[in-house]
Amino acid sequence: MRKLVLASVVVGSIMALACGGATSTEVAKAQQPADQPVAHGTAEGGVQTAALQETEARHDVVYVCSCGPQCTCKSMATAPGKCSCGKDLVWAHVVKVEGDEALLCTCAEGCTCTVSPDDATKCSCGHELRRVSFAGTGLYYCNCGGSCTCNYVSTEPGTCKCGMELKKSA
Numbered sequence: 001m002r003k004l005v006l007a008s009v010v011v012g013s014i015m016a017l018a019c020g021g022a023t024s025t026e027v028a029k030a031q032q033p034a035d036q037p038v039a040h041g042t043a044e045g046g047v048q049t050a051a052l053q054e055t056e057a058r059h060d061v062v063y064v065c066s067c068g069p070q071c072t073c074k075s076m077a078t079a080p081g082k083c084s085c086g087k088d089l090v091w092a093h094v095v096k097v098e099g100d101e102a103l104l105c106t107c108a109e110g111c112t113c114t115v116s117p118d119d120a121t122k123c124s125c126g127h128e129l130r131r132v133s134f135a136g137t138g139l140y141y142c143n144c145g146g147s148c149t150c151n152y153v154s155t156e157p158g159t160c161k162c163g164m165e166l167k168k169s170a
Contacts, residue, residue: 060151063089064104064132076137078155092130094151095123097143100169102153104130140166
C-alpha cells in the first residue's frame with residue numbers, strides 16, 4: 001500500500017512539473033482540435049472564443065448597419081447587435097478617421113488591413129472603404145488631426161494610444 005501511495009505522489013509530482021504551471025487556456029488549447037476556437041471564461045461565468053477576446057482587445061472594431069449604401073439609420077456600436085432599422089450590425093474596423101467620419105473596412109472579421117496606398121477609396125485587402133459618421137452614435141473616438149490613423153473607438157471617455165483625449169460624438 002505504501003508503494004502505491006508513493007508511486008501516486010511521484011507520478012503526480014512529475015505531471016505537475018511537466019505542466020509547468022500551464023494555465024487553463026493553455027491546457028484547453030492542448031486538448032482542443034486545431035480547427036476549433038479555444039473558449040475562455042468571462043467575469044459573468046460565460047464563455048468567449050479567442051477570436052472574440054482578440055476583438056475586444058482591439059479598439060478599432062465597430063459594428064455597423066448592413067442595409068447597404070442607401071442606409072439612413074446610420075447605426076454604429078462597439079458590440080454586435082441590431083441597428084435601429086432591425087437589421088443585424090456587421091463587424092468592421094476603422095482604418096482612418098477624417099473629421100467626424102470613420103473610413104471602415106468591412107471585409108472578413110479579424111482583418112487588420114489599412115488604406116490602400118494605390119487607391120484611397122479601398123482598403124489594402126481590396127474592399128471598398130465605407131464612410132460612416134460618428135454623429136449621433138454616442139461613441140468616443142480619436143481624431144488627432146484632420147486625418148487620423150490611430151483608429152481608436154470606445155464607449156468610455158479616455159485617451160487614445162497617441163495621447164490625445166478621445167472626442168465624443170455629438
